[in-house]
Amino acid sequence: MALERIADRVVETDVLVMGGGVGGCPAAAKAAERGLNVTLIEKAKTDRSGHSGVGMDHVMDFPREGVTVLDYVKYWQGRHHLLCGEGRVVNANIGYRLGASAWWALEEMEKLGLQMKWDDGEYHWVRHGWFGAKIMLGVHWLDVKPTLAAVVRKRGVNVLERTMVVDLLTNKGKVVGATAVNTRTGEFIVIKAKAVIIATGGFARCYEPETPQFYKYKMRYHGAPGAISGDGYAAGYRAGAELVNMDIGTCWNYRMRDDITLDFGVIDHGDGIRGKWLTWKGEEIPFPTVKIYEEVERRGLDPIYCSVEHFPEDYQKRAEITIADERLISLKIGEDRGFDPRTHRYELMINKPINFAAIPGLYADETFKASLKGLYVIGDACSGLGGCGSAIMSGLLTADNMPNFVSEAGEPVVDEAQVESQKQTALAPLSVKDGTEPMELECAIRYICERYVGIFISEGKLREGLRRLGSLRRVFLPKLMAKNPHYLMRCLEVRNIMDLAELHIQACLERKESRGNYIRVDYPERDPSRDSMLTFQRMEDVKAVLEIKEVPDLKPEYAKEGK
Amino acid sequence: MLDPMSDKHYESRFTFPLLKLIKERAIQKDISYHDATLEVMPEYIKTIRYGDIEFEDALIKKYEEETREAEKRWQKMLQSSGKGG
DSSP: OHHHHHSSEEEEEEEEEEOOSTTHHHHHHHHHHTTOOEEEEOSSOTTTOSTTTTOEEEEEEOSOTTOOHHHHHHHHHHHHHHHHOSSOOSOHHHHHHHHHTHHHHHHHHHHTTOOOSOTTSSOEEEEOTTTOSEEEEEEEETTHHHHHHHHHHHTTOEEEOSEEEEEEEEETTEEEEEEEEETTTOOEEEEEEEEEEEOOOOBOTTSOOSSOGGGGGGOEETTEETTOBOHHHHHHHHHTOOEEOSSSOOOOSOOBGGGOOOOHHHHHTGGGOOOEEEETTSOEESOOOHHHHHHHHHTTOOSEEEEOTTSOHHHHHHHHHHHHHHHTHHHHHHHHTTOOTTTOOEEEOOOSOOOBOSSSEEOBOTTOBBSSBTEEEOGGGBTTOOSHHHHHHHHHHHHHHHHHHHHHHOOOOOOHHHHHHHHHHHHGGGGOOSOBOHHHHHHHHHHHHHHHTSSEEOHHHHHHHHHHHHHHHHHTGGGBOOSSHHHHHHHHHHHHHHHHHHHHHHHHHHOOSOBTTBEETTSOSOOGGGTTEEEEEEEETTEEEEEEEEOOOOOHHHHHHTO | OOOTTSTHHHHSOOOOHHHHHHHHHHHHHTOOHHHHHHHHHHHHHTTSOTTOHHHHHHHHHHHHHHHHHHHHHHHHHHHOOOSOO
């Protein structure tokens, strides 16, 4: 009964899904279908929130046309190699699990009511940029999120919208739920759960967005909504789960200026033809890795542009379709700015960390189990997963096994003192007057990451950045003020952003080498002893712990099966 | 190609052909752009040569050749000691 005295509401559930995006919704729906009591927390509105809120144009890669599951695993490893250099940077077994489960997931998505076939009633296979084979499934998913939100409700999931998780609750090294605040009413909620699935996407907001500052929270990071403040990364870390790769692999190399969006899929795959990369003088250059960009800048050839003017009309139309499917409003933005991809070029704002996803994230095994008991992690929140397709698949796979996890979990026992402490943290900004606006602090953190980390990293800058960040934490974090419950969410976000920015700098300080897109100016050579040796960070007894550990290779049984 | 550094690059007027159709349908039926898109898309797709593998292969081949040439030019430029491009 004491919990009821501390909290405005106590919710008891088998499974808590944190994040109602394109990964969280299928996870919640599937777990409910498996007969579990499921609660889903979403800080926005599930109908249109998250990475896919405005739509999707393709989903997943499939083992077909001679491409095997092992080829797919190698592709992921090779792709990461481009970004991060020699060795493994993610758990290869996760890639295997996705490839091996693709056809199962296709059926599951159809069960969710998602339209998997093209207008002619057939599957629409699109060429993959790496393989050249038609292994990507093209879809018209303008309404993927309303569809998923509807099925979540239909299956009886308890959906808490406009609700922000404060922190996870733990007891004896096990996750037993979470605390949260309603960002409209300020209601403080305790959720007791046998298992928690983190599905909050990646993290981006410690660097500048691609849209101008004055849009404030409506800014958009490349391919990601402005909402990704790393809530799951930070909550998992503070609870004791391991975060990995907060130093390397933090971007997809480029981003586009002014929010004139040609979606990533078009440029990277383009149904077989990719965009071209040009200097401001119009000379074509290879795909701009950090090293190529450095050379371009040194020779005075910056800014660089992406062009699809070589697309014939038929391919321009294909691009239009994918834009309409993935972000319809982009056609209108293009029109408002007089932007014609047939004759205009996209300026690329390159080439710094912009989005912590795919390679960084909470560490998990191939069952998406995090390093903390009772905690699971899917989608971009999980290291080794990137993009909407893998978010859906990992959500479905995790939820499918959830009855087994839950049956072994036992009843969650919540520590009331922990709840009390989290309540104080969450609600304190409501009592602060003449304090700091959360966006002021967020901008200061971004400035530090831009100025003291960025592309060309060195120890002196990192140390100064860390010192400044520490100063911000001491002076301004306690002064965060929230004029209403909505701003409580912003305060909690900036707390997460600060924690993750600090982890980012600490991880960079520890990696004394250069590899792939990670450039330590003071250590220009690759350190072979760091091949496949990743930076793991976790919190233990309120202390930050950093360890360098090897990431596992593909299990022999998978290597055999996948051939 | 418009010079990307000139204002004209941003001042020209343009409407994506698909958006033009969407707008027309939205006005004609007094429906939202979203609903008009759902109607127009299947018609627009019929004008695209999906499935014409020969056509696609030829384009890809041309693209790959151009990309290889660009890579060669880049390597040549790296070998040169001159400043600027």
